[in-house]
Amino acid sequence: MVVPSLKLQDLIEEIRGAKTQAQEREVIQKECAHIRASFRDGDPVHRHRQLAKLLYVHMLGYPAHFGQMECLKLIASSRFTDKRVGYLGAMLLLDERHDAHLLITNSIKNDLSQGIQPVQGLALCTLSTMGSAEMCRDLAPEVEKLLLQPSPYVRKKAILTAVHMIRKVPELSSVFLPPCAQLLHERHHGILLGTITLITELCERSPAALRHFRKVQILRLLRILGRNHEESSETMNDLLAQVATNTDTSRNAGNAVLFETVLTIMDIRSAAGLRVLAVNILGRFLLNSDRNIRYVALTSLLRLVQSDHSAVQRHRPTVVECLRETDASLSRRALELSLALVNSSNVRAMMQELQAFLESCPPDLRADCASGILLAAERFAPTKRWHIDTILHVLTTAGTHVRDDAVANLTQLIGGAQELHAYSVRRLYNALAEDISQQPLVQVAAWCIGEYGDLLLAGNCEEIEPLQVDEEEVLALLEKVLQSHMSLPATRGYALTALMKLSTRLCGDNNRIRQVVSIYGSCLDVELQQRAVEYDTLFRKYDHMRAAILEKMPLVERDGPQADEEAKESKEAAQLSEAAPVPTEPQASQLLDLLDLLDGASGDVQHPPPLDPSPGGALIHLLDLPCVPPPPAPIPDLKVFEREGVQLNLSFIRPPENPALLLITVTATNFSEGDVTHFICQAAVPKAPLRLKLRLTYDHFHQSVQEIFEVNNLPVESWQ
């Protein structure tokens, strides 16, 4: 007995009547059970209705795979109703991943060759929607036959089906190329449209097809024809200009045509005048109240900005206006376009706009905007001070979004602009005092304050309002950075080193700094701890070297290796002297033989501090600074040795904290062109009177050199 099944509309009503998701599910599962049973029973009369219901629930997201075979049965039926639903089902439920899909090939073949147009239409539609490559190969001959049939209804569908087939199986181009010429002469709009699409597709895939279609003057096709072909492009110029000027743009359809014209002009080798026309059309689009039009204009202008730069420049003010768009996809495009339009003559004005944009732009555009501004500034900065100001502004506004190398770039920039040191350090100090949360800014500021703290305290800088800053304030600020939970470990490193540097820049006593340094000696962060311990040791044991070690950084070549703001870690590129560095020997081996110099006197000789003969003194392992002689001591230097360009100098310091101590530094310099190797310098100092006995051995100009000599003429001031 046949149970009357629900009509489609009744099922839909029932589903929509369900109050909850669970209820809906129940209704649907119940109905699906009925449908399954009905399929099993093989009821032909209501099959189409059952499938239709299944397709409805499928759209709601429920499984419908058990309907696939029913689609095949319905398609094979002779009733039109069945075929209609069956083919619809095939398009929705079958796809080329299922082997089942091949089973409809036969039905489609039959339907294509029988004469009822709506049926042929259904078959062609299905083929062009879900036809796999195999199906296309199998059915190409049938479709080809239909191309030249009398009925325009069928032909236009066959043409577009051919388009699909070529996309799936490019080799079929050869099948569908020949009929095209004739099809072009058809009057029927639908056929022409389809034919153009077909020709477009053919030409895109094979340049050989182009030969046939030079004379056709229709927009989309023109784009392809004109590409890389002078002659066609020329013929098109006038046509395109005409279309562009005569199109009525009061409706979107008109704008669509105009836009297509622009796209065509952009793609073919058009005359310069035509390209300017295209740019101007886009410029007008930018002023259109419809934001869709503005969107396509911005996108297209972006494509043209490199090739037709000056033409696009003329629309710069309008582009900049678009930065204020509320729609993020428009403002993003406006940003990209604006950045592309920056050049040396408009950089100041543009940067102003872009910086204003940076302050208010949506967060996901911040990073791109910041990078863009920084890059443009680097390329087009009119003055160094402007450049520094710009970077500073970006760091304060969008500090967290800048790329990692921004810090390095800025410090390098500042370091290289000696005349702006005072200005920079003041501005950075002010910025830091206001906000210590933006890490890149804090890092640069800390570095600057460390380096140029003396300039900061000096008071006057003509470019900024005078600001009295006292030492305690500066130290307090750096300590605040050091202690803040917002500071990254790297930032705290900067701050600590800056404090340390200030110990030589400031005039007051260094107790406060020493305290901080010693506290951080037990910091949990290993990096900070190490620095602090080293700095502390510097205070306690190597105080005489502190000034030299913490000297101001020399100016670095812009293109040289990145100068690390941390003097401690930098390997400097700039060398102040012409000296070729002399490789050092480990110090330990030098101690023992000294006894020989002292006329064989034995006993331990402790040398505080060890005299390191390498140029630059004991500094090589800590700093790798170039040969910078220690600040001139009141005691004059003494040259004690010279031979073939190798020179030895002595310099003397009495550290202020310990005047009983005399520190003698031996500096060996090689002025010659030959390398000095295996250099060993040994010194002995008898107790009284003050004199030095020195022994040198080294290789120079392929010779072994050994020299022993005494230095008696130590300056008077060095005597106790």
Add this chain to the structure above:
Amino acid sequence: MPAGFPPHSTTASLPQHSDRGFPFAAAAAAAAGQAPPRPRPAAAMQFMLLFSRQGKLRLQKWYVPLSDKEKKKITRELVQTVLARKPKMCSFLEWRDLKIVYKRYASLYFCCAIEDQDNELITLEIIHRYVELLDKYFGSVCELDIIFNFEKAYFILDEFLLGGEVQETSKKNVLKAIEQADLLQEEAETPRSVLEEIGLT
């Protein structure tokens, strides 16, 4: 080789310009007077979705082969993205590697995915034309018409677009074709012999 979907990332928001690096690079890469080499297009239109403001799907036409799972995923994500758009925003957005053109008519969103080189403004026209056709057929169409007669909505679409391309620009012709098919269907459903009815022939 089956034309397939380009590989997509998982973010469903603004254009992936970050993939092409920095804006300068993106602009330079976009064109230099010559069109860049174009990949073989899968279809002009990749798919069309109709859905309500609550995100319920009312029609789905796919012109590219995808598994059911992929279709569901795309639908879910795209519906979310479009529904999140504010009313004043433009009708175009970039999503994964596709351009999406959408427009809201009363309680229904019409959403199309097109290829990179396609003209967005024309697609808007296509959507509008489809709505006009539905309107003419149903007489002042509303969402309920499409819900209760979803197969008809598909049939009408299939007379307007084929394989993702426009097949007929004349409204009249499209509607005439539907009329004819409807007639054929009616004839097919006229009372048959009793024997047929009970499945004996």
